[in-house]
Amino acid sequence: MTKDLTESRRTRYTRAAMQDALIELLRDQALGDITVKALCERADVNRSTFYAHYSNIEELLHDIEDETMAWVTGTLDQLMKxxxxxxxxxxxxxxxxxxxxxxxxxxxLMSPKADVGFQQQLLGLIYGRQSAVEQMQTDAATPQEAQMRMRFAVSGSIGLIQHWLATDLAATPESVAHIIFTMSMPSSR
Incomplete structure (x- = not known):
């Protein structure tokens, strides 16, 4: 958990710079190989600034993941309504x-270079919503079938998104969304 600091514009900028630096470093190195010194050099902040915000690099990564999960949670809440x-x-x-x-x-975040637990956390967030199973798979014969269809749809969607990211977004967001939608909701074709 990040340390409590007043959320000034400068604080947001500093955190964003450190987040961006970590992501850049993770492209070439494993998380365990990244040092606070290297991160601070890349972010152009000093070590005391880093430690004013985070206790360690893993905490910074979890901050990035938490922000992403918060956005996904809000979007899922909208979806279920x-x-x-x-x-x-x-x-x-x-x-x-x-x-x-x-x-x-x-x-x-969606690659094994960071915390592989992030994808599991993401899947757990989606799987944990019973209303998603009920709403998205209304044509299933049994609740068990609906659950299996939902797991297949979510896992397939994440696989497609990983492929899309690995190809540097070769397709448009709209076309990827349409594929996910049509593959996940066979009754709506």
Missing amino acids: QPDPASIEHIIERVCRYIADNRNHLQV
């Missing part, structure tokens, strides 16, 4: 646009 399947596709498009806008961070 949508009665119209077309609105669900719109929400999926918003998620894909968010991924495109934050590709530098998410290319690392």
